[in-house]
Amino acid sequence: MYKVVIGLEVHCELETKSKNFSSAPNTFTRTPNINVATVDLGLPGILPVVNKEACRKALKTAMALHCENPDEVVFDRKNYFYPDLPKGYQITQVTKPMGRNGYLDVLVNGEKKRILIHQLHLEEDTASLEHNSNFSLIDYNRSGIPLIEIVTEPCIESAEVAVRFLEELRDVFLFCEVSEAKSNYGQMRCDVNISLMKENDKQLGTKVEMKNINAFNSVKAAIEYEIKRQSELLDKGEKIIQETRRIDEDGKTYSMREKVDAVDYKYFIEPNLPKVPLSKKYLDEIRKEIPMLKLERFELYQEKYGLSEYDAGVLSADKKISDYFNEVVENSNDTNLALNFVSTSVLSTLNKLDITIDEFLVKPKSIAELVNRVHDKKISLDHGKKILYQAIKEEKDPIDLIKEQHLEQINDEDKLLEIIKNVMDNNKEQVRQYVEDGNTFVYNFFVGQVMKTTNRQANPNISLELIKQELERRKQNDKK
Amino acid sequence: MDYRHKTIKELKQDLIDEKTTSEELFKEANELAHKYQDEYNSFVTIIDKYKKRAKNDSMINGIPYAIKDNFSTSNILTTASSNILKDYIPVYDATVYKKLKINGGVLVGKTTLDELAMGGTGTTAHTGVVKNPWDKKRLIGGSSAGSASAVSLGIVPFSIGSDTGDSIRKPASFGGIVGFKPTYGRISRYGLFAFASSLDHVGCFTRNVEDAAIVTDILKGHDPLDMTTLKDEDIKYSEHLDDDIKGKKLFYIKEICNIEGYEDENIKKTFKEFYKLVDKLKEEGFIVEEVSFDENLLNAIYPTYMTISCAEATSNNANLTGIQFGPRPKGDSIDEIMFNARTEGFSELIKRRFILGSYILQKENQDKLFLNACRIRRLIVDKMNELFKEYDGLILPASGSFAPTFDASSERLNPKATVLENHMAIANFGGFPSITLPMYYNNNLPVGINLTGKVRDDKTVLNMAKKIEDIVNLKNKVAGDENV
Known part of the structure; x- marks a missing residue:
């Protein structure tokens, strides 16, 4: 048996009217390349304009996850070449993320577990690629959509806890009304880092990364498969290779690329977005909105x-x-x-x-x-x-x-008694059955009659008591 | 009529008086542009068709101008003088271009620059070198080379440029004209092809200070598309040019202005002229003082500029991959296509800068190189801001001498000359408004004087520059004129 150590990186698209750094609409559509502004294409000369609402929602989510907030909003550039990244860099946050050192409590089989959040930052989504046999298509609709990334500490011990965390996290997004978090639209996606270590080991095992998993049950399947795969390798005395793997529809994971060294993204502060100080008043206003x-x-x-x-x-x-x-x-x-x-x-x-x-x-x-x-x-x-x-x-x-409909209940005893007397006067046979034969079945008959007469407005409990009393009174009178 | 020597104001008056028409002015500019193109190579694109414009009472309505070929102009080829963009036709307008259009300015052409605005010689454009109108054996300087030569040749009364280290103010010095870049954020950069975003400025070339103020009045203002632009201010610089300058305090840097430190006779001559000017300024009511500046900081200006600008440029130009736009060469994989596009699209000089920039930003080097450069930049700016508490402006020669010849060996070996040739980057470090205007002619070759002022105080800089211009009395010169 090995100790499993899992860390998650969860991406969630924020619900805003426009994109994170352009005025193109942020709406889900299946028609490619219609929600696109010059900024989203990375054309020469474009400049980003930050979406205030996206910042507010990122800060709000960070607060809901009990994170510390920064003193100012700062963005950084993450530089790398990929066809889904039109500017050749992604605007993200490294220097001062919207949240640090938070946590989320989740219930796992009735037991509360605290998942530690390393950080939450705001960034922009990339374009989406569709690969065909000998060509690829780029859809820029997604390019620039505001995205928050939540990075947990490596503190998750099983697939079950991981999935429970994702479910609870999605509820945080929904409760805070920052995203619809629909994984089938790719609005919520997850990278899983997993390593195995012997029970008494002090050092973490070799990390394997699995990228861009949408459905929660795929996360579960991928983790379970990896635990099995890595356990078997370790049992045989083999080494785990540090690599990135993808999950296929069969629930198995396959190697995508080996990671010799971490990529150097050459981060530096985005010079086109001035630093914006966050006042206590502004943060307090947001905090008040957290449900x-x-x-x-x-x-x-x-x-x-x-x-x-x-x-x-x-x-x-x-x-x-x-x-x-x-x-x-x-x-x-x-x-x-x-x-x-x-x-x-x-x-x-x-x-x-x-x-x-x-x-x-x-x-x-x-x-x-x-x-x-x-x-x-x-x-x-x-x-x-x-x-x-x-x-x-x-x-x-x-x-x-x-x-x-005059449906207010009649609770007035005098009023009810008057009605009851009337009903009894009109149903002498049933009164006789009680007076002479002591037949208590007539109680229900009279309650029914009273309800009928009052259009069901009479209080049935009070009526029953009064009927009992009235019948008893008539019995006594009859004896005299 | 004498189109080439007229100021914006005079042309405007001629239009009002119906002595000429906008179309006539355009034709004249167009003919001149073609006439000088083979010789001087000012333009990448010359507009041949006169386009009807919106009529209004803007000072530049109906007046021809040129704009550097690194401003996005929809439906007009914009190359940044680089092969990687040689066929690129933008789909949107830079804010500056939009403003010029709304005001009814008449575009004559897109001007040549050093490839991607990186360079100070005007010799690295994909369409060839730009020559100095005062002497064809000499360079005009860059990177806004064509914008400078077009104004210097009298093709247009004003042109638009960009300035990252001194890319407007140095060619203005070599061209015998006025080059002004206002405070960082005064003019929107939206649509300017980014070189180094934290240093990039938009500015203009004219043949007199008043025209520079008129053009800046039109270009300035907050732009919702550029978050670094400043709030609007409710003044026109052109209305404050003759404000009283009595008691305005200027300083010059002792370590740069020590004549004994230079061997070159022409540099010595420049300083003699400089000190003559200082005396005249004092006579006219300026207070001018010598201030000592940490020599280590001065020596750090050029490396600091190179470090920051290369780093930012590497990232800013990462969009040039042949994927979204531009020529797309063949390749077996996406990586190979991008690799080939950049290999074929950039000159060696550009590649060298990108490699430097990439090296500077690498994790293991970033603190030592990039962040240290940012720290030095901060120290220099802090020192300047401290001085600006007492002084209204820094005054220095814009260059040690007139424009060098194309085959002149670099003076870089002498650190003093390096400081002298690169000090104007200080204004880019701090976003200070800075203007170059003619100071004197040495053997019929112009040398400029540079004045740099406090952040946001563009008004005072232009006001003082106007006074200096009155004293020097070398305005509205057009290259080729006799007896300057």
Whole structure:
């Protein structure tokens, strides 16, 4: 058995209106070479203009990952020749990345693991290449799209932890609303560095790099394959070669190139982008925008609201649903009822209609209002649910529906008693059955009649008690 | 009419008075351009068709001009005088060119430069050497060689150049004209083919200081496409040229201006003229003082300039691979195509600079070479800024003497002469506004005086230069004129 040491380099495209250093749109399209400005082609004389929003989102993500932020924004050039890099250099950050020394906690089988983040920096994506048998095509749509790269410390011990980290990291992107992080669009990509060492070794083993893996299950497959491959080599007493490998569809990895020495990218500070100081005020403003992350919500739901692990998991999985639930809870007096409404009625409706929470028209405050009315016994739970379904169906506000349909629950005992007396006067046979035969089955009959008479507005519990009392009173009177 | 000797202001007045038309001026410029092309090689491209322009009351409306062939001009060949771009036709306009178009300037041609603006001789263009209009055996200097010779020959009243070490101000000295580069960021670099981004400046050539102010007034301003440009300021330099200069303080550097340090008789003569000028300046109300400057720093100017500029140039020109644009030679792999494009596309001189730049930026050398050069640059700039707290400008000869002949051996062996020939890079290090104008003629060959001022204080530099011009009284000379 060997100790596995994994480090990840995760790239994620940021969601912005325009590219990182040009005004070309940053949108996903399958039509090649339409989102292209002169700057993205690296034509002679072009100059970069930095995208403020991309900087803000990179800083925000760094903060969400508990990183230290720099005192100023500085960009560097990474120089190398490749046809997907039109300028011959990539604008990136080395001197002062947007974040350093952070971490992200992830749950692995119920156990919390802290993954250390070495750094987060902002850079630009390259063009994409399509290789054919005897020619290659270049698509510059991707050239210059803002990209953040997150580099972990070599602190991940298994494929499972690596994948859990990637999942949690994607949720950070989604919760912070910095990216859609769709791996099938290549918006989130990952390089894996992996080495094996003997349990008691002090020095890390030879590192093998696997580049540009999109799908999380491919990351898992690649790591598992590499652990097996490297273990077998080490078992045989062979050496691991420092190299870059790619993963194929069969889940196996293949050698791409040997890495004799690390490439020298000849980094230096980008002279065309003036250094911009970051004020405490500006950073504080960004920090305020960082929402509570998934794991915090998951824990909060269990600890503060007493939700089951399952319910907490469901409600914290999606930021928008979680935000919706939070707003319902904040505005209602009954967390259990709120949970009941959101997890059964709202979520099942989303599933049934196959819509997102954004498209769900009933506002959380209205649900909270319903919850409160049920809680205060102004309407019945039964009515509450029915109103909600009607509101969803007719795209109306449930509170308006309650008012329209006079559905407010009748809890007034005098009023109910009057109705009950009336019902009993009209159903003498059933009264007789109780008075003479002691038949308690008539309770339900009378509750049903009261509900029917009141158009289901009567509080059924109070009604039942009053019916019992009234029947008993009539029995006593009859004896006299 | 006497087109060749007229200033922008005079041409403008002639147009207003309908003594001439813009088309007539263009034709005259075009004819002159062709007439002198074989002899002097000022242009890479001469525009032959007069294009109707937007009419407005801009000072340059209807007036011919030329622009260096390293500014992006859409639909007009732009080669940077390099084989690797010999067929490159840009798809976009440099901000400077756009401004000139909007103002109604009439483009006469794209001027020859040292390949990719790297060089100070005007001899390395892919289309051949540029000759000095005052003496064809001599060079005009570079890299803005053609822009200088076109103005010096009177083909155009003004032209646009770029200046990374002294690429405007040195050829201005050898051409007997005015060359001005304002503060770094005063004029947008968007569309200027980058040589060394932190040192590159856009500027102009004219035959008098007022025209330089007029052109700069048009070119300056914040550009959202160039993040290093300065905020707009609400003044016109051309309206402050005759402000009172009484009490303005100038300094010159003792270590450079010591006549005894030079052997060359012509350099000695230049300094004699320089000191004569200093005396006249004092008479006219300037305060001029001698200041001592650390000789180690002075000796470091040239190596510092070479180190930083080669490093940045290597990176800036990494887009020239034949993949996106330019000639694409055959090759069995992408690497081979790029390799062949660069091997065939660049001259040996350029390759040498790229190899130097690459070496300088290598991890193991970067701190010792590149970062140390950046530190020295900082020391020099700090020292200058300290001096500018007390002084309004630095005044020095723009070159030790007139333009050298093509076969003259380099004076580089003498370190003092190296400092004398390269001190103007100080203005590029600090982004200081700097202007060269004629100082005297030695045997019918011009030698310039250079004035460098505080960052952002372009107004005062031009104001003082105008006063110096009045004192020297050598403005509006055109090469070939008698009795200068």
